[in-house]
Amino acid sequence: MMRYLFSNSAAWVGELEWHLFAIIFLLGAGYTFKHDQHVRVDLFYQKYSKKRKAWVDLIGTLIFLIPWCVMITLTSFRYTRTSFEYLERSQDPGGLPARYIIKGMMTLGFILLLWQAIQYLIEQIKTLRSKEISD
Numbered sequence: 185m186m187r188y189l190f191s192n193s194a195a196w197v198g199e200l201e202w203h204l205f206a207i208i209f210l211l212g213a214g215y216t217f218k219h220d221q222h223v224r225v226d227l228f229y230q231k232y233s234k235k236r237k238a239w240v241d242l243i244g245t246l247i248f249l250i251p252w253c254v255m256i257t258l259t260s261f262r263y264t265r266t267s268f269e270y271l272e273r274s275q276d277p278g279g280l281p282a283r284y285i286i287k288g289m290m291t292l293g294f295i296l297l298l299w300q301a302i303q304y305l306i307e308q309i310k311t312l313r314s315k316e317i318s319d
Contacts (some may be wrong), residue, residue, distance in 0.1 A: 195276040203286045210293025214300040238311040245305045253298035259288035 216222050229237060267284035274280050 194279040196280050201265045204215050210289050214296035217300045219254050238308045242308040247300055249301045264288045264291050292309040
């Protein structure tokens with residue numbers, strides 16, 4: 185409103201906007217995965233039996249999701265730690281201080297996604313061990 189009505193804007197407002205968007209995206213990934221609202225290509229998957237779906241999910245989680253989460257968590261932790269050590273702030277005059285907070289959200293977001301992936305992996309193992317579900 186300030187920018188369009190009064191031709192006055194502050195750098196911190198623009199930065200706050202993308203910081204909040206990033207936080208919503210990063211922290212929402214684990215939540216979205218938990219509630220099975222993530223993007224999935226259902227071309228073949230929808231026709232599979234419960235056990236076959238469990239196998240696909242188990243293998244996909246082990247081969248793709250968990251290693252990716254671990255790699256991003258470790259990398260982003262180092263990135264955040266370096267930012268914190270230098271007390272990194274925005275390069276723009278009037279920008280937000282403490283850029284390490286938004287960088288820390290990457291680490292936290294992927295830790296939450298990893299936690300959910302491990303829980304999901306356990307669910308798939310239980311499904312595969314279940315005697316009630318047939319192939």
